Amino acid sequence: MSSPETKSPVLILGAASDIGRAIARRYAETGRPLVLAARDPERLEPDAADLRLRFGVAVELRAFDVLDITGHPAFVNGLEPVPGTVVCTVGLLGDQAAAERDPAALELIVATNFTGPGVALGLLADRMAAAGGGTVIGIGSVAGDRGRASNYIYGAAKAGLAAFLSGLRNRLYAKEVHVVTVKPGFVRTRMTEGMALPALLTAEPDEVARAVMRAETRRQDVVYVRSVWRLVMAVIRMLPEPVFKRTRL
Amino acid sequence: MLSGWGRYPRIDCRVVTPRDEGDAAAAVRAAGNSGLIARGNGRSYGDAALNRRATLSMLRFDRLLAFDPETGRLTCEAGVLLSDILDTFVPRGWFPAVTPGTRFVTVGGAIAADVHGKNHHKDGSFVDHVDSLDLLLEDGRVITCGPDREPELFTATRGGMGLTGTILRATLRLRPITTAWIRQETVRAPDLDTIMGLFEESVDWTYTVAWIDCLARSARLGRSLLFRGEHAEIEEVPADRRERPLATPRHRTISVPCDAPPGVLNRWTVAAFNAIYYRLGTPGTAIVGAWPFFYPLDSLLDWNRIYGGAGFVQYQCVLPKPASAVGIRALLEAVARAGRGSFLAVLKLLGKQNELMAFPMEGYTLALDFPANAPTFSFLNELDAIVADHGGRLYLAKDARMGTGLLHRGYPGLAAFRDIRVRWNPAGSFRSLQAERLAL
Incomplete structure (x- = not known):
């Protein structure tokens, strides 16, 4: 970690989330300055104070609304200097049943998990490419690996994001922009609070943060936070559709 | 399922985890009359940080x-x-x-x-x-x-x-x-009078604590090792550490991987452990890291599992100083007589303190732990009687089973505490299993 590039800022979109906070701490620990972006940046003041105090890093707060896609170009162009790493943790599980009935609810899930992050990360990747390179990290989901009755609208949006990141990775490979897709599986966060989650398959936010940093250092493309998920999803993906449609996974 | 560090009792609690003040206020509002209690890292031993309906993880x-x-x-x-x-x-x-x-x-x-x-x-x-x-x-x-x-x-x-x-x-x-090191002096005390005398002599030391062999009987009753310490000055630190005296030496931790089978800790294994520990405690001065000095058990993560799946209870009492010599002796005799060796037994002289609900008072505190089972509970009632007779009290942060009688005798400030509690929170929203058990 000695190249000057490692001290370039890390931009975290969705920094108020549990995963965003965990990622901020891990990057700050390595001395990287941080730009924390969230809808309501004032709420992040205590987090900024904590990161400055614990790790002595510079922390900047920015307002960012993932749904305001027309505002994304101004947001991206307003970042100075260009971040060396961007992590997008924005996501919304939403209510599957509501989204089946209500188009607005469906649209909100798609916009929060796919359109918004896609637009922002695409613009950021281009700015990084112009500046000589960087790392773009999107948080996908195992739910995007196969559509299941219980959460296929969320899953479809995450599948869309995964395909988008794959294409972005492909397009910018030659321009030194490395694109990572992280699939966390279950994580103990606000999103899953109160759900009964299997311990073996459930990660702490800090595990996601470590997986993110590892993926950046090792230049991995698609990573599962807990490797057991790679196996689980391989099996689920292999089930033939005539069988899969009868399951209740 | 949630429990305190003693893993007894274990209760199915609904957990709410606030991220900021707004979340916390919303949780308190939502709990309303059914009540809730805040919980930290679950290191109190008993039922102080448990509430079935809402436990607020901070x-x-x-x-x-x-x-x-x-x-x-x-x-x-x-x-x-x-x-x-x-x-x-x-x-x-x-x-x-x-x-x-x-x-x-x-x-x-x-x-x-x-x-x-x-x-x-x-x-x-x-x-x-x-x-x-x-x-x-x-x-x-x-x-x-x-x-x-x-x-x-x-x-x-x-x-x-x-x-x-x-x-x-x-x-x-x-x-x-100025350093992350402690100058530790270890002194062996062959019996209770000696260790109490040593505490009296050591009041000028910043840190004092004794490990006590609670299975030793008759003439050896109360044999212990006194550890006293001061923050080390830079010239006391090992030469190769003086350049970065505040760096903490890497402390290795190991985890207890699973619950120990019942019976691993019995009177013979504990007696053997205590005898060995007493002999290995080398008298003299040593410069030790602050971590092993203050947190010897923290290097053994999840050590609460050594008592097995049923859990354990910790019993910590304090007796007023004038009654300590007789009272602590009576407690140790009861423990040794029953052969209920506690793996960890700690003795310390506390200073003056006088708040409504604070545990410490000037006198000796003794901390013991026992597997959570029926014989333990009836035995602890015997200890309760000794504590009550000598004007002592039990530590609420360790307690999972005390009765209200001992509570009232031990905490004369309780009535005043209740008044204040009700004045600021008339609905009594903040309540734990322990508070309900003891009507705090």
């Missing part, structure tokens, strides 16, 4: 907010662990003014239980170094209180077990240090 309330390097004043959120404070501030030359025997407690929990450390006789308890704290009440108000500001609420909150409100933030004073 672990995501974990931000350091401000630090003044001139005065050592730190403001932080209530879910910050002492280990976070150590990791951040020991390298800068600051140490908690008071620390209990584990660094995995939260600041909020340390205030609510008003924990003490090996320096109680000199420096008082944890809250004696708290300048102010922010307390969330059941009506959603946040009150800043301290020794000079709403002192009544502050006094009831220290040792108030989370029943006066939920602590959100606190400002504490850290102690300056």
